[in-house]
Amino acid sequence: MNVLLIGSGGREHALAYALVKSPLLTKLYAAPGNPGIAKLAEIAALKVTDHAAVIEFCKSNTVSLVVVGPEAPLVAGLVDDLTAAGIKAFGPTKFAAQLEGSKGFTKDICAKFNIPTAAYERFKDEKKALTYLRKHGAPIVIKADGLAAGKGVTVAMSLPEAEAAVKDIFAGRFGEGECVIEEFMEGEEASFFALSDGMNVLPLATAQDHKRVGDGDSGPNTGGMGAYSPAPCMTDALCTEVLERIIKPTVKALASKGHPYKGVLYAGLILTNEGPKLIEYNARFGDPETQVLMPRLRDDLLTLLLASVDGTLDKISVRWKPETALTVVLCAKGYPGEVIKGSHINGLSQDFGKDVEVFHAGTAIDGEFIVANGGRVLNVTALGATPKEAQQNAYAAVDKIDWPEGFCRRDIGWRAVD
């Protein structure tokens, strides 16, 4: 069958890498894609926000499945529109994607279905929010309600910091002024991925990422500087607890609202003294977590995604390599602030060895050169028998890439290696 993959990041390059191995695949198209994806797929000249154009493309190229990578097209209802046009699409509907798109929506489901998460309250009124803050004190967590590209969350260690965050939200920094204020939770963080077909859940794997830009988890937050899978802290017992107490009740909740959740559920967790609690949901695969999940996947990704769309996840299983996969994100200097685009990256066409993959994110082609075209530019991913070995293999590959204008953290995986 022909498949269209939507997205242009390292996540989508990793999905493309897994999709092209599928015996079910005839041809892979991608939009907008990137130079790494272009080696595996035909880039479709499509504006992804133009749903009618995407539908038309699918019809004229006999595309049987659209795989949506990022959250924005999900929240914009691309899956709804494709489904209405009779085209299968992997990912949740606009309604179900609110699990990621609206923190308040998710918190209300947690409250109603007894899913462990931080105590919270929603506010549409600045004055009431400030009164609540003063009553509860710091540390406390303030979140803008809608999608804010990871920038809408303030973990405030002092009251003035918390007040400033609330004022920022009601001044309209993230669109409509609405916020969630929640209890501060303490513990190690991990991510849990599962597929749902609306009814059945198939647990996938675990991962941990590094959000801060600097070594030792210092400096400002980013989209993710590296990740590894599996997360050693996620024991089998914890995975079962997360599945039974968090993931399955969520899928049941959405089904009971008449809006079954189909797609991947990515739970951000915190392992507190009282057990695992949900920090947030994402309605899509993680970036850079997908870059460490796909190299560990033993089974056919396309079969898994189709089972999610078709409602047959109860009939299949999934196997993973026991090795650790670790990815180091190479960024353009200046990230997560302003970066300069266009610097040349050399050495990408060499053979990095059998257990290394270099996934492209913000790259572009300039004549015969691969150049930087964004903040997060490459994901250098390696497998290893242990976290330490995966780390060594990944950095050995990083050091073969010649890009003076790039940088990366040198300690990805430190927690797992320790």
Ligand code: AMP
């Ligand atoms: P989010 O965008 O919801 O994933 O939040 C970003 C980061 O803020 C998380 O990865 C956590 O490190 C932190 N965070 C969010 N909510 C809480 C909370 N209730 N308690 C402690 N840390 C939190």
Ligand code: GLY
């Ligand atoms: N790695 C964080 C995310 O995909 O949202």
